[in-house]
Amino acid sequence: MLTIWGRRNSHNVKKVVWLAEELGLPYRRHDVGGAFGMDAAYRAKNPNALIPTIEDGDVILWESNAILRYLAARHGGEAWWPADPVRRALADRWMDWQFGYAEAQRPAFVGLVRQTPEQRDATAIDQAIAAAGRMMAVLDGALGKTPWLSGAAFGLGDLPMGVYAHTFFTLGGEREPLPHVADWYARLQARPGYAANVMIPLT
Secondary structure (H helix, E strand, O other), rough: OOOEEEOOOOOHHHHHHHHHHHHHEEEEHHHHHHHHOOOOOHHHHHHOOOOEEEEEEEEEOOOOOEEEEEEEHHOHHHHOOOOOOOOOOHHHHHHHHHHHHHHHHHHHHHHHOOOOOOHHOOHHHHHHHHHEEEEEHHHHHHHHOEOOOOOOOOOHHHHHHHHHHHHOOOOOOOOOOHHHHHHHHHHOOOOOHHHOOOOOOOO
């Protein structure tokens, strides 16, 4: 059985749990990180002291998007890990693009979710919301040409930004209309694994 270490409210843990449910993989998840801390046994598995980490048989792996690629390749078949390298790469690019988006959004997330009103830097929050909006406009342009970031069908490329889309829409703030992103987000919400594991309160 797949074992996942990481607290439920982590963006990176959400990705992995969501994919496990999309693939129908039985798994156990253990709360690690944040308020739950990390013991020596966990740090021996992940020397970076970050989450998530998985154990799948004799494989121990960290880095969330590497975990996604591994699970798709090992358990997902052609629908999740196409033999065609072009199809894989066109979806895969959005997985790496997500890291830049996460950095752009981070000051807004930390300020509005993790800090008290007295601690917040309103200017940094506004700048982060604007930066996230500019990047989401790029995503909107892409989704105006293809229904999913993975191409014609939902796939691996949709997961990383799918998690961050929920945060983007939940944080609020002024933004330009993003009709294609909004439609994509609505279709993600209809997926049971997304609704159960991504659309939880931001904490």
